[in-house]
Amino acid sequence: MRILLPVIAALIATHVHAQELPVFDAHIHYSHDAVELVPPEEIAKLLRAAGVKKALVSSSDDNGTQRLLEAAPDIVVPALRPYRRRGEISTWMNDPTVIDYVEGLLAKHEYVALGEFHIYGEQVKTPVMQRMIALAKEYDLLLHAHSDAEAIDLIFESFPEARVLWAHSGFDRPDEVRDVLRRHKNLWSDLAFRSDQSSNGIVPPEWRAAFEEFPDRFMVGTDTFAPERWYYVGEHAAFSRKWLSTLPEELAENIAYRNAEKMLGLD
Ligand SMILES: [Zn+2]
Numbered sequence: 001m002r003i004l005l006p007v008i009a010a011l012i013a014t015h016v017h018a019q020e021l022p023v024f025d026a027h028i029h030y031s032h033d034a035v036e037l038v039p040p041e042e043i044a045k046l047l048r049a050a051g052v053k054k055a056l057v058s059s060s061d062d063n064g065t066q067r068l069l070e071a072a073p074d075i076v077v078p079a080l081r082p083y084r085r086r087g088e089i090s091t092w093m094n095d096p097t098v099i100d101y102v103e104g105l106l107a108k109h110e111y112v113a114l115g116e117f118h119i120y121g122e123q124v125k126t127p128v129m130q131r132m133i134a135l136a137k138e139y140d141l142l143l144h145a146h147s148d149a150e151a152i153d154l155i156f157e158s159f160p161e162a163r164v165l166w167a168h169s170g171f172d173r174p175d176e177v178r179d180v181l182r183r184h185k186n187l188w189s190d191l192a193f194r195s196d197q198s199s200n201g202i203v204p205p206e207w208r209a210a211f212e213e214f215p216d217r218f219m220v221g222t223d224t225f226a227p228e229r230w231y232y233v234g235e236h237a238a239f240s241r242k243w244l245s246t247l248p249e250e251l252a253e254n255i256a257y258r259n260a261e262k263m264l265g266l267d
Contacts, residue, residue: 020051020241021051021241021244021245021252021253021256022051022052022053022256022257023050023051023052023053023220023237023240023241023256023257024052024053024054024055024056024219024220024256024257024258024260024261025047025050025052025054025055025056025220025221025222025233025236025237026055026056026165026190026192026219026220026221026260027056027116027144027167027168027190027192027193027221027222027223028055028056028057028058028221028222028223028224028233029057029058029059029060029064029081029116029223029224029225030043030057030059030064030065030067030068030224031059031060031061031064031086031225031227032059032060032061032063032064032085032086033086033226033227034059034064034224034226034227034230035059035063035064035067037227038227038230040064040067040068040070040071040072041071043068043071043072043230044068044071044072044075046230046233046234047072047075047233048072048075049234050233050234050236050237050238051237052075052233052237053075053257054075054076054077054257054260054261054266055075055076055077056077056079056112056113056144056165056221056260056264057069057076057077057078057079058078058079058080058081058113058115058116058144059081060081060083060084060085060086060088061083061084061085062080062081062105062109065078065079065080065081066078066109077112077264077266078109078110078111078112079111079112079113079114079115079116079142079144080102080105080106080109080111080113080114080115080141081114081115081116081117082098082101082102082114082115082117082132083117084101089118090118092117092118092128093119093123093126093128093129094126094128095128096127096128098128099128099131099132102114102132102135103135106135106139111139111141112141112142112264113141113142113143113144113165113264114132114135114136114141114142114143114144115142115143115144115145115146115165115167116144116145116146116167117132117143117144117145117146118146118147119145119146119147119151119155120147120148120150120151121148121150121151121154122150122154123151124151124154124155124158125154130158133155133158133159133162136159136162136163137159137161137162142163142164142165142263142264143155143162143163143164143165144164144165144167145164145165145166145167146167146168147166147167147170148170149170149172149176149179149180152164152166152170152180152184152187153180153183153184156183156184156186156187161186162186163186163188163263164184164186164187164188165187165188165189165190165219165263166180166187166188166189166190167190167192167221167223168190168191168192168193168194168223169189169190169191169194169218171194173206174206174207174209174210175206175210177189177210178209178210178213178214181210181213181214181217187217188217188218188219188259188260188263189214189217189218189219190218190219190220190221191218191219191220191221191255192220192221192222192223193221193222193223193225195239197243198239198242198243201242201243201246202243202246203243203246203247208247211247211251211255212251215250215251215254216254216258216259216262217259218254218255218259219255219257219259219260219263220236220240220244220255220256222236222237240256241256244256
């Protein structure tokens with residue numbers, strides 16, 4: 001009996017591991033209002049309880065990202081959002097003071113990405129957005145863009161070597177997302193805050209075709225854009241594991257964490 005115990009323990013560990021597919025949550029914000037409500041140590045506990053092994057984190061202002069990085073350096077992969085407060089989503093690209101803010105922080109801290117920011121169509125041509133693209137080039141940063149397909153095309157027109165993570169896959173239909181992915185080899189796509197990739201826990205055919213055509217480009221994300229969204233981090237991980245379990249194992253692992261790791265050179 002004593003000899004069997006380590007075997008049983010190993011079996012249990014394997015079983016737990018198989019059930020708890022690790023998740024790289026590629027769309028997390030910890031902004032000023034969330035920081036006031038939930039301390040970073042509690043947020044770190046929430047992420048660990050959800051089985052989130054890494055998270056691409058940004059915040060308005062950047063303080064939340066830095067505080068959470070301190071609390072969970074093994075999980076947090078920091079991104080720099082060009083917003084100082086909630087409410088700058090539609091004005092930031094016309095506000096040159098954003099550049100001073102972003103440049104000041106880039107000089108002070110390490111980041112892997114700029115974003116998530118909101119930019120649509122011709123707004124990519126504004127001097128502020130063009131400076132963001134130049135900074136991505138200078139600091140070798142991923143651009144996390146909440147955009148329409150036109151803006152994605154214009155970002156790559158400005159900087160063909162850009163690496164872009166398309167937030168929410170533009171909320172476009174899977175066939176439209178595939179078209180855009182075909183055009184740009186350095187484009188990845190997050191599935192944050194959408195649920196159409198799961199129909200009663202099963203991946204519908206149009207999404208399955210997208211994942212099979214681009215097995216190394218999709219990733220999951222909760223999008224904690226408001227403090228109350230933090231309650232969904234665990235739910236989102238469980239929801240993701242459910243629909244991912246209907247895909248072949250390797251594809252499921254890719255979307256759960258490996259694609260995000262590779263995109264960021266963390267693998
Ligand atoms: Zn977001």
